[in-house]
Amino acid sequence: MNRFVLLLLLVGFQASAQHFTRKDSLRGSLRTERTCFDVQRYDLNLRIDPGQRSIVGYNDISFKVIENTRRIQIDLFANMSVDSIVFGTQKLAYHREFDAVFIDFDHSLEKNTLQKIRFYYSGKPIVAARAPWDGGFVFSDDDGKPWIGVAVQGIGASLWYPVKDTQTDEPDQGASIKVAVPNGLMNVSNGRFLGSEDLNDGYTRWDWEVKNPINTYDITVNIADYVHLHDQHNGLDLDYYVLRRNEQKAKAHFEEVKPMMDCFQSKFGPYPFANDGYKLVETPYLGMEHQSAVAYGNRFLKGYMGNDLSGTGVGLLFDFITIHESGHEWFGNSITSADVADMWIHEGFTCYSESVFLECNFGKEKAYTYINGLKRNVDNDKPIIGQYGVCNEGSGDMYYKGALMLHTIRHIINDDQKWWKLILDFSNTFKHQIIVHQTVVDFFNAQTGLDLTPVFDQYLRHKNIPTFEWRIKSKKLEYRWVADVSNFDMPVDVIVNGKTVRLKPTTQWQRSAIKVRKKADVAVAVDRFFVNTAH
Incomplete structure (x- = not known):
C-alpha cells in the first residue's frame, strides 16, 4: 500500500469518524x-x-x-x-x-x-x-x-x-x-x-x-x-x-x-x-x-434466478451469477479498492461487464437495450462513494448507476476503439493492485486527454444525475446542465430534425445555431447518456 492511499484513508477517517462508532x-x-x-x-x-x-x-x-x-x-x-x-x-x-x-x-x-x-x-x-x-x-x-x-x-x-x-x-x-x-x-x-x-x-x-x-x-x-x-x-x-x-x-x-x-x-x-x-x-x-x-447458486437458470433485472427480456440470454460474479475476477479481485467506500470500482465495472458479455455474444443493440433497462433499478438515494475509514459503503446504486456512468463515458469519448483500449489498459495496468477512486479518475483523464473529473464527481459524489435542460427560443435551441457539481460540463448528443448533433453544454444557458420549429423535433440521446431531461 502506498503512502497516497494511506493519506486518503486517514484524511477520510478524520473527516467522518464523528458519525460512526469506535x-x-x-x-x-x-x-x-x-x-x-x-x-x-x-x-x-x-x-x-x-x-x-x-x-x-x-x-x-x-x-x-x-x-x-x-x-x-x-x-x-x-x-x-x-x-x-x-x-x-x-x-x-x-x-x-x-x-x-x-x-x-x-x-x-x-x-x-x-x-x-x-x-x-x-x-x-x-x-x-x-x-x-x-x-x-x-x-x-x-x-x-x-x-x-x-x-x-x-x-x-x-x-x-x-x-x-x-x-x-x-x-x-x-x-x-x-x-x-x-x-x-x-x-x-x-x-x-x-x-x-x-x-x-x-x-x-x-x-x-x-x-x-x-x-x-x-x-x-x-x-x-x-x-x-x-x-x-x-x-x-x-x-x-x-x-x-x-x-x-x-x-x-x-x-x-x-x-x-x-x-x-x-x-x-x-x-x-x-x-x-x-x-x-x-x-x-x-x-x-x-x-x-x-x-x-443460481439454480442453473438464465437471468437472475429466472428473472430479468433489466425488464427487457435481454437479461434472460445469460446466467447472471456466472457472468457477474466471474466479472469480479477482473474488477474486485484483481483490481481492488483500498476502502469499501470505493466499492463502486468493484461493482460499477462488474455490472458493466454484463453488457460487455452481451455485446460480445449478441451484438451492441441487445447490450444497449439491457444496460438502459437497468435504469429502472437506480434509486438516486445517496452518493455512491461512502465515508472513508469507517468501513462504510455508499449507495447500492454503485451497481447500475456505476455501470451507466461508464456507458455514458464511453459516449463522451465517442470512439469505440479508444474506449475498449482504455478499459483494457486500465485492467492490465492495475492488475493485482489495490487502488483508490482518484486512481481511476486520473487514469481515465490521462488516457483520454479529457477532464472527466466533473463527470465522476456528479455520478459518484452526489445522489442526483445531471439534468439536460433545453428550450426553444426564437426558433433556436437553447440548453444547459443542471447539476450539483459547480461548472459541470459534459458533451451530449441530441437528435434534431433527425440528425445527431453533439452539444457541449455548461451550467450556463447557451444558444445553438440550430433552427428548431417545435419540441417534437428534439430528442436527447438518453440511450447513450444517463441523464435526466427537462424542457
Whole structure:
C-alpha cells in the first residue's frame, strides 16, 4: 500500500469518524497497529463440525514489519474465542476491543524483518439470515447431507477467521486453506487442490493453495458431497463442483463460461488468476465472487434466478451469477479498492461487464437495450462513494448507476476503439493492485486527454444525475446542465430534425445555431447518456 492511499484513508477517517462508532473505526481505519506490518501469507488449518456449526483451528499469519513495533492488530469477531497466540515458542499477551485483537510482543519487531504468529481460535461463527446480503455462514442440507458455505463481503472475513480485515492489505504470497470435514463430504476452497488426507477420526482434510494475492473476504469454504467436473479452454483450467443430482445439468449449463472467457479476456485482458485456475462451486446461497472459486447458486437458470433485472427480456440470454460474479475476477479481485467506500470500482465495472458479455455474444443493440433497462433499478438515494475509514459503503446504486456512468463515458469519448483500449489498459495496468477512486479518475483523464473529473464527481459524489435542460427560443435551441457539481460540463448528443448533433453544454444557458420549429423535433440521446431531461 502506498503512502497516497494511506493519506486518503486517514484524511477520510478524520473527516467522518464523528458519525460512526469506535467499533466502526477499529475495523475501517488505518492506525499504527495496522500500518506497521504487511501481510505476506495466511495458512489456515481448520476443522469444521457441521452438527455443532463450529470451527476450531489456527491461522499462521506471516508478515513483513514495515515500522518497528511491539504491537499489531488482528481482527476476529468478538463471539469467536481466542485460544492462544504463539510467536515461536512463546505465548503472546493480547487484549480485545470489540472485534479487534491487539497483540503485544515482549520486544520490538525490527523494520524489514519477516515474522510469523500462529493464532489459535474456536467458536460458532455468525450464521447468515439471508446470504450473501447480510453475511455469515450458511448451513443447509442436500438430501440429508450437510451443505455449507460462507459469504462475508461487507461484514468482514474476521467473522470466521483471524485476519487483518482491511482491503488495503492482501497476502502478497497467497494463502493455503486446509479444512477437515466429516468423511463423505468435500471442502472446496480457493486456488489449486493439493490433496486430501483421512485423519482416521471420522474426518478428512482437504488442502488448497492460492498462489496470488487475495482479498480476505474472498477466502472461502464450500462443504458438500460434491461431484467434480473438469474442462479446459485455451489452456485455462475450468473446474466445477456441483451437487451430485446436478451433474448432467451443470455440464451443459456451464458451457457459457467459454464464450464468457473469450469475451472478458479480449476486453479486460488475460484471466488474472490462471495459475490458480477458475472454478464455479455450487452454493446454498445465490453467489459471491470468491477468487478462483466463484460461488454459484443460481439454480442453473438464465437471468437472475429466472428473472430479468433489466425488464427487457435481454437479461434472460445469460446466467447472471456466472457472468457477474466471474466479472469480479477482473474488477474486485484483481483490481481492488483500498476502502469499501470505493466499492463502486468493484461493482460499477462488474455490472458493466454484463453488457460487455452481451455485446460480445449478441451484438451492441441487445447490450444497449439491457444496460438502459437497468435504469429502472437506480434509486438516486445517496452518493455512491461512502465515508472513508469507517468501513462504510455508499449507495447500492454503485451497481447500475456505476455501470451507466461508464456507458455514458464511453459516449463522451465517442470512439469505440479508444474506449475498449482504455478499459483494457486500465485492467492490465492495475492488475493485482489495490487502488483508490482518484486512481481511476486520473487514469481515465490521462488516457483520454479529457477532464472527466466533473463527470465522476456528479455520478459518484452526489445522489442526483445531471439534468439536460433545453428550450426553444426564437426558433433556436437553447440548453444547459443542471447539476450539483459547480461548472459541470459534459458533451451530449441530441437528435434534431433527425440528425445527431453533439452539444457541449455548461451550467450556463447557451444558444445553438440550430433552427428548431417545435419540441417534437428534439430528442436527447438518453440511450447513450444517463441523464435526466427537462424542457
